[in-house]
Amino acid sequence: MGLTRSARGSYETKSCPRCGAELYADMSVCYGCLYDFTRDAGHASGALPSPAGTASSPDDPGGDTEDLSVAASLAQRRGAEVGVVVRTASVDLWIPVSGCGTSVGRDPSNDVVLHSLAVSRRHLHMVPTSDGMEVEDLGSKNPATYRGRDVSGRVIVPYGDEIDLCGCRLVMTGPEAS
Structure with missing residues (x-):
């Protein structure tokens, strides 16, 4: 501070x-x-462990925040596997994306369910392509953003890049561009 x-x-x-x-x-x-x-880090169910040897700083009294490199290393470990790292305030999670795609929204019928009233019931659909993940907005009231612009319709998000969905970051993982 x-x-x-x-x-x-x-x-x-x-x-x-x-x-x-x-x-x-x-x-x-x-x-x-x-x-x-x-939030109390001791009761956070999805908290990731701190990397071994991480030293506390004066601003970090110990254990109540996570090193941002955790999500980056999660994406790097998945390397060429096609999927998405879902990053929220309480969890970083990698989810595979099949060839027929993955749906994201608030409704339990989606492949990825985000429990936020800002997220539409059926918010977006992601399909892997050779150039990156094709992200399609499904008529949401609060569209996802990619590089500061609303995702309206369809957009190709290169692997390694991310979109913001109502405060949740979705990092695309997959093969590097040839």
């Missing part, structure tokens, strides 16, 4: 351990990635 001075005075800030955004010290949720500062 640092003290930042402005023309109107001073205010304390902190950095989000998940996305690195600078936030006011009294904020309990990062609006960039929806990281929840109030």
